């Protein structure tokens with residue numbers, strides 16, 4: 001009976017996990033998803049969250065918020081010299097967004113694959129931006145571009161105790 005078995009005996013009976021083949025080459029990472037105003041206005045937030053759950057992302061925190069100008073400018077500060085910065089801030093503050101902290105093995109790379117290219121016109125079929133985005137400005141979702149930025153961006157919106 002399973003509950004009478006020691007740890008070693010029980011582990012013999014468990015199905016293999018990816019780590020049994022890949023060792024520690026894969027790691028659990030956090031990334032930040034923002035469902036942008038265009039997708040929320042189109043009521044696609046439920047479909048996008050389901051899409052992410054079906055891709056094995058775990059939601060560790062989520063909130064719907066109306067970004068202030070200061071919040072949007074701060075979040076996208078890295079782009080503040082770009083010609084589209086004003087347009088980007090105006091768009092992101094136009095109506096509510098849904099901000100989601102996600103966790104998964106290899107979350108950064110997998111999330112970027114699932115959302116597709118920045119411009120929905122270049123995104124692969126079946127990706128979130130292809131399905132729900134309109135153009136390079138109104139592209140349905142934001143994605144973190146590195147593990148470090150995944151943590152920085154998650155911490156921008158959520159306090160440590162809010163992350164499950």
Ligand code: CMP
Nearest residue numbers: 084087088118136137138139141142143
């Ligand atoms: P995001 O992943 O949120 O990160 C920065 C955003 O800037 C990007 O998605 C695009 O929506 C936006 N962006 C990038 N290039 C342009 C552009 N040429 N015009 C308008 N918005 C842009």
